[in-house]
Structures are given as C-alpha cells and as structure tokens.
Amino acid sequence: FIVYLSYSKHLHIILAFVNTYRARLTAPGSLENMPHVxxxxxxxxxxxYVAQGAETSTKKFGARDVFDLDRxxxxxxxxxxxxxxxxxxxxxxxxxxxxxxxxxxMDTRDRMEEVGRKMDLASGQWIDDGRSLLRDYISEEELWACTSCNACTRVCPVNINPLDIIIDLRRYLIMEESKSPESLTAMFNNIENSGSPWAMSAADRAAWTQS
Structure with missing residues (x-):
C-alpha cells in the first residue's frame, strides 16, 4: 500500500508529514530577505559590515517558473x-x-507535472517549451489580488504556504520586468525620490505632531 501511495493521487498523504516537518517556524507574515540584496x-x-566570501552573481530575482522555486x-x-x-x-x-x-x-503542481512529462519524452533533458508558471498558469491579476494576510497559511492543516510562491512571483514581476500596479509604481517612485511612500520631505515628517 505504501508503495502504491508513492505514485498515486494520494501521494500527499506521505508528503504532508514532510511538509509539516519542514514548515517555517518564524512569525506568520514575516518575509525572507533575498541574501544578495x-x-x-x-x-x-x-x-x-564586512562581506563574507566572494560575491556571487544572481541570474534572476524572484520566480518565473517552477525551476525558480525552492524545495x-x-x-x-x-x-x-x-x-x-x-x-x-x-x-x-x-x-x-x-x-x-x-x-x-494546484497550478504549481500541474506545471511541475507538465515539466516532468516533457523531460521524460526528452530523455531527462529540459527543452524550453515557451511556457511558464507565471501567466500560463497563474495570472498577474491573481498575484496582485493577494493582501499578504496569511489567512491561507494559518488554516492549512499541513502548513502549506501559498504566500511564499505569490511573493516570489511578484518579486520577479517587479525586479525583473518592472511591472506593478499603477498604485504601487507611484509608491515606489515616492520612496526612491523622497524616502516616503506619501512623497513627504524629510523636513515635514514630524509636522503632524504640531497640528
């Protein structure tokens, strides 16, 4: 029966234990910084600060396809x-x-299975099929609808964290393609120019205390 589980649709019964064991123990909602950034x-x-070790080049920020996601x-x-x-x-x-x-x-799993089938047909080699997890499976509209509240993570019985995947796909959109909703683009520009999301100058930041 255990052998059957490994290649049946009930594989999640085994992997649920693995996922729970490897679940993140940090506070809900905390995001991991990208080490190179x-x-x-x-x-x-x-x-x-003294950097440890040689600088390593980064090919990509965030994730576009399942190859960019972690284990x-x-x-x-x-x-x-x-x-x-x-x-x-x-x-x-x-x-x-x-x-x-x-x-x-489910989209992430379906994309992995699609990649696996195509690699089997190509003797274990990956030939770019022109498709990716981002857009072909998960749309930008879905990603930007997320409020990062972690409600999904808190209620999952096996500690799955969909937000991690959403954040990595968002990072790719912003840091690789410079694509974001108009409201976020304005905020990014304000932070870059004045250090404040509301475009306030440093001299005016304490003005509210005098009103």
Missing amino acids: SREVKLMLDPA NQLIGAYSCTECGRCTSECPANLTGKKLSPRKIM
Missing part, C-alpha cells in the same frame, strides 16, 4: 490535499477577486 544594502549603509515550495504543492480551506478563508476570494490560494498550489 541584503548584502548590497549592508555594504552601502553599514560601514562596519519547500515544490513539496508544498504536492502536499496539498485540495481541501479548499485556504480559499474559503481568503479575504480576496471572499470579496470576489480572482485569487484562490488552492489554485495557486
């Missing part, structure tokens, strides 16, 4: 029991948005 920021802002994210996709609790608790979905955390995980 943190390194550059520390080098610029902290005179006492925990891929295991999470196969651990999903498709119970739908995440989607039923998602505030974006409840207000009629296109986002469904359950679909995010």
Whole structure:
C-alpha cells in the first residue's frame, strides 16, 4: 500500500508529514530577505559590515517558473490535499477577486507535472517549451489580488504556504520586468525620490505632531 501511495493521487498523504516537518517556524507574515540584496544594502549603509566570501552573481530575482522555486515550495504543492480551506478563508476570494490560494498550489503542481512529462519524452533533458508558471498558469491579476494576510497559511492543516510562491512571483514581476500596479509604481517612485511612500520631505515628517 505504501508503495502504491508513492505514485498515486494520494501521494500527499506521505508528503504532508514532510511538509509539516519542514514548515517555517518564524512569525506568520514575516518575509525572507533575498541574501544578495541584503548584502548590497549592508555594504552601502553599514560601514562596519564586512562581506563574507566572494560575491556571487544572481541570474534572476524572484520566480518565473517552477525551476525558480525552492524545495519547500515544490513539496508544498504536492502536499496539498485540495481541501479548499485556504480559499474559503481568503479575504480576496471572499470579496470576489480572482485569487484562490488552492489554485495557486494546484497550478504549481500541474506545471511541475507538465515539466516532468516533457523531460521524460526528452530523455531527462529540459527543452524550453515557451511556457511558464507565471501567466500560463497563474495570472498577474491573481498575484496582485493577494493582501499578504496569511489567512491561507494559518488554516492549512499541513502548513502549506501559498504566500511564499505569490511573493516570489511578484518579486520577479517587479525586479525583473518592472511591472506593478499603477498604485504601487507611484509608491515606489515616492520612496526612491523622497524616502516616503506619501512623497513627504524629510523636513515635514514630524509636522503632524504640531497640528
């Protein structure tokens, strides 16, 4: 029976234990910084910081396809029991948005299976098929509908984290393609120019205390 589980649709029964064991123990909602970005920021802002090791080049920021996701994210996709609790608790979905955390995980799994089938046909070699997880499976509209509230993560019975995948896909859109909703683009420009999302000058930041 255990051998059958390994290649049946019930594989999630085994991987649920693995995913729970490897689940993140940090506070819900905390985001992991990208090490190469943190390194550059520390080098610029902290005179006492000394970089350890040689600088490594980064080919890509964020994730565009399943090849860019980490092991925990891929295991999470196969651990999903498709119970739908995440989607039923998602505030974006409840207000009629296109986002469904359950679909995010199923799309990731479906893309992995598609890649696996094509690699089997090519004797284990990957030949770019012109498709990707982003856009061919998960749309930009779904990604930007997410409020990053972590409701989906809190209710998942096996500690799957759809938000991790959403954040990585967003990072790719912003840092590789410079694509973001107009409201976010304005905020980014304000932070870059004045250090404030509301375009306030540094001299005016404490003005509210005098009103």
